[in-house]
Amino acid sequence: MIKKKILLLLFFSCSEKEMTLDEEIAVGVWDEINGYESWTQPGNFSGIQESNSVHGNYVQIWLNEISSEFLHDTTAGKIMPSGSIIIKEAYSDILGENTTGITVMKKITDYDPTHNDWFWVSYKFNGSLTGKNGAEEFCYSCHHSGKDYVLFNGQ
Numbered sequence: 001m002i003k004k005k006i007l008l009l010l011f012f013s014c015s016e017k018e019m020t021l022d023e024e025i026a027v028g029v030w031d032e033i034n035g036y037e038s039w040t041q042p043g044n045f046s047g048i049q050e051s052n053s054v055h056g057n058y059v060q061i062w063l064n065e066i067s068s069e070f071l072h073d074t075t076a077g078k079i080m081p082s083g084s085i086i087i088k089e090a091y092s093d094i095l096g097e098n099t100t101g102i103t104v105m106k107k108i109t110d111y112d113p114t115h116n117d118w119f120w121v122s123y124k125f126n127g128s129l130t131g132k133n134g135a136e137e138f139c140y141s142c143h144h145s146g147k148d149y150v151l152f153n154g155q
């Protein structure tokens with residue numbers, strides 16, 4: 001009888017930790033972006049920049065190869081292809097010593113066709129999730145004014 005109770009307890013504590021599909025994608029993206037500090041930075045938004053967005057007072061942006069290649073493609077209607085990733089670190093200080101968070105957008109085929117298939121995710125500095133991940137209206141409702149939802153100036 002006691003054993004059964006323990007098993008039941010184990011079952012519930014495990015199922016509580018089960019991740020949603022979006023959380024699983026978010027954890028996968030964190031692995032995928034490992035080492036992003038050596039990725040390309042946009043020429044006119046390189047290094048730490050002042051920001052007046054919700055992201056923090058200072059920010060820094062990195063692009064993976066796919067997104068940087070398509071950033072300046074002005075062909076009519078051209079948007080970034082699947083596999084594009086853009087990373088943004090936010091800081092409270094100009095030297096970037098106090099990181100307040102890392103936000104990422106990744107384009108995944110057919111993930112959210114109504115909003116150009118961007119998967120949005122916000123991480124704490126250690127990679128743990130903040131609770132905002134997936135087809136986040138909070139993110140795309142602000143980003144929708146940019147071409148293909150990309151907002152930093154000079155794109």
Ligand code: HEC
Pocket residue numbers: 050051052053054055059061086087088103104105120121122132136138139140142143146149150151152153
């Ligand atoms: C209230 C507006 C607003 C919201 C909400 C917002 N952002 Fe942004 N975001 C910006 C602005 C403005 C920039 C341009 C850079 C800057 O000035 O900080 C930006 C830049 C970015 C960038 C760099 C690429 C780009 O578009 O310039 C990423 C990545 C990003 N945001 C991710 C996110 C994610 C993920 C969320 C949701 C968790 C989110 N953002 C929510 C305003 C917003």
